Amino acid sequence: MPQAVSRRRAPLSTAPVGQIAPRAGQDCNPRLDRLRVFARNRAAVAGCVILGLLVCLALFAPLLTSYSPTQENLSAAFQLPSSKHWLGTDDLGRDIFSRIIYGGRYTLSIGIVAVGIAAVIGVPLGLISGYLQGVTDMIIQRVTDVLLSFNSFLLALVLVAVFGAGLGSVTIAAGIGVVPQFIRLARGQALSIREEVYVEAAVAFGSNSLTILRRHILRNSVTPVTIYATLNAGVAILVVAGLGFLGLGVQPPAPEWGSMLGEARVYFFQYPYQMTFPGLVIFLAVLSFNLIGDGLRDAFDPGTRE
Amino acid sequence: MSNLAKYLVRRFVAGLLTLLGVVVCLVALMDALPGDAARTIAGLDASPQEVARIRHLLGIGQPFTTQLWDYIDRLLHGTLGVSAVTGEPVLSEIGQRLPYTLELAAAATALGVLSGIVVGVLAATHRGRIADMVASVIGVAGISMPVYWLGILVIVLFAVKLRWLPPGGSTSPTSLILPAVTLSAFQIALVSRMTRASMLDHLEKDYVRTVRAKGVREWVTVRHALHNAFLPILTVISLQFGTLLGGAVVTETIFSWPGIGQLLVTSIQSRDFPTVQGIVLVFAAMFIVVNIITDLAYSLIDPRIRLAGR
Numbered sequence: 001m002p003q004a005v006s007r008r009r010a011p012l013s014t015a016p017v018g019q020i021a022p023r024a025g026q027d028c029n030p031r032l033d034r035l036r037v038f039a040r041n042r043a044a045v046a047g048c049v050i051l052g053l054l055v056c057l058a059l060f061a062p063l064l065t066s067y068s069p070t071q072e073n074l075s076a077a078f079q080l081p082s083s084k085h086w087l088g089t090d091d092l093g094r095d096i097f098s099r100i101i102y103g104g105r106y107t108l109s110i111g112i113v114a115v116g117i118a119a120v121i122g123v124p125l126g127l128i129s130g131y132l133q134g135v136t137d138m139i140i141q142r143v144t145d146v147l148l149s150f151n152s153f154l155l156a157l158v159l160v161a162v163f164g165a166g167l168g169s170v171t172i173a174a175g176i177g178v179v180p181q182f183i184r185l186a187r188g189q190a191l192s193i194r195e196e197v198y199v200e201a202a203v204a205f206g207s208n209s210l211t212i213l214r215r216h217i218l219r220n221s222v223t224p225v226t227i228y229a230t231l232n233a234g235v236a237i238l239v240v241a242g243l244g245f246l247g248l249g250v251q252p253p254a255p256e257w258g259s260m261l262g263e264a265r266v267y268f269f270q271y272p273y274q275m276t277f278p279g280l281v282i283f284l285a286v287l288s289f290n291l292i293g294d295g296l297r298d299a300f301d302p303g304t305r306e
Numbered sequence: 307m308s309n310l311a312k313y314l315v316r317r318f319v320a321g322l323l324t325l326l327g328v329v330v331c332l333v334a335l336m337d338a339l340p341g342d343a344a345r346t347i348a349g350l351d352a353s354p355q356e357v358a359r360i361r362h363l364l365g366i367g368q369p370f371t372t373q374l375w376d377y378i379d380r381l382l383h384g385t386l387g388v389s390a391v392t393g394e395p396v397l398s399e400i401g402q403r404l405p406y407t408l409e410l411a412a413a414a415t416a417l418g419v420l421s422g423i424v425v426g427v428l429a430a431t432h433r434g435r436i437a438d439m440v441a442s443v444i445g446v447a448g449i450s451m452p453v454y455w456l457g458i459l460v461i462v463l464f465a466v467k468l469r470w471l472p473p474g475g476s477t478s479p480t481s482l483i484l485p486a487v488t489l490s491a492f493q494i495a496l497v498s499r500m501t502r503a504s505m506l507d508h509l510e511k512d513y514v515r516t517v518r519a520k521g522v523r524e525w526v527t528v529r530h531a532l533h534n535a536f537l538p539i540l541t542v543i544s545l546q547f548g549t550l551l552g553g554a555v556v557t558e559t560i561f562s563w564p565g566i567g568q569l570l571v572t573s574i575q576s577r578d579f580p581t582v583q584g585i586v587l588v589f590a591a592m593f594i595v596v597n598i599i600t601d602l603a604y605s606l607i608d609p610r611i612r613l614a615g616r
Contacts, residue, residue: 149325151552242453246556258452
């Protein structure tokens, strides 16, 4: 099967021929055009800047602070923000700024890995369900219905209840929590793409189902799945931090943002600043993924905007 | 049998099958408990008799099919078993707390939907102006805001600093205000985004142009458009009911609101699995019922929708 056939067809233009030709200096690469649309979206660019900043803080944490995120120093407990401790210290005298920038390594990476797990499980199931239809579709969709009757957070909560708190189980639980949404998205894509002429052509040329799924349907689903994954990274971070807040996530002394918020809750009447900054970074991280996801959707898949 | 009755029966049966699926998942998860679950629940200091009691109570060691049938049998007899920690019937514990969760969910939904529609309509009718920009900020900030952080911020502001409202509990009628406001934030954001998009779509349509051409006041035009734009809004409200319940779990914990969400968290912490199973089943049933009610509401809002033909 020629490679070019698998590309999604652009709609035929009804514009006069003279208007189709690109102007001098104008690139006619549609992908580049969409990237330009994305780059012109100020909210999306703001999202990229915020996320980039949070990632840089997490990556270069050892260069930005001399305080250990886990080293206790009871003589320095409950210190207000100052030049020595920019965001103050917690009940065990640990530097909050240090814990926040190191904490990004946990919260951001768990969120991203969780979405990766969800995509790896959900997308193939959804594509198979939508492409094969019949009994396979019915079974996968009934299981999805069952999973959707919980929401992401409840599903993750139940899984953590069974398998216990901790880095691994929280990551898997948060990932499985958003699997049903990926199944539904991929199924919708498969249902739409299987009707395309190039898929009919592939069937006529004798391609088997696996080849069609991999070469045509999966390849043409990459853009919406990427957009959806970006939007769901925010959901996964909220789930991970929510579990941490309830004491069911990454366990102390790891500086995960949700766990920090949960630990600081005990003292929030006396020392509300302890909760301000972990909450703020969770909000900023989720906001950045939402802004980038919205921007990607507007640029690459405007038809799916609400 | 009327079309509506047939549809209701079909949805009811489908709902029961989904609930059966939930039961299978819950029993399978119980079966997958790692290590000696009875010992974990009872605690390291518990006597062998206590561990044996919990093992018997949870059906640990029995085949999966036996555990599943036992659970279904209990359901058919109208019970959800007894708590592994307190020994009280799970159903009565849930029954005592469910009204609080329903009250909170109803208040948050009412507040979220009404505010969301107002914000969304204002944004659509003032497209590109300040009201629209403010609505966009509310929309994106609301869906990004962790409910556990927002809850604490409103407690610090309205209960600790201003002392206008109680910080938690359910002792006075005003105790509901802060949890409901916190829980509704996500819905306000989501409903306002959907209302704006749906209204913008309808405000461009021919029938709205015709209404405007008749010279009626603008609010009459908006009312026409909103009536037709309401179906996708209703869909979002229904689909996000699960998110509302998830938010209720955290909100009840922050505000010490004595609903089943708070009970779920304490049950997970004490590894009281019969109670966890019961609460999750009730949450799933609530989600299914809300979706059936939404489908019925479609036909009331738009009589062209015939349920039996769907």
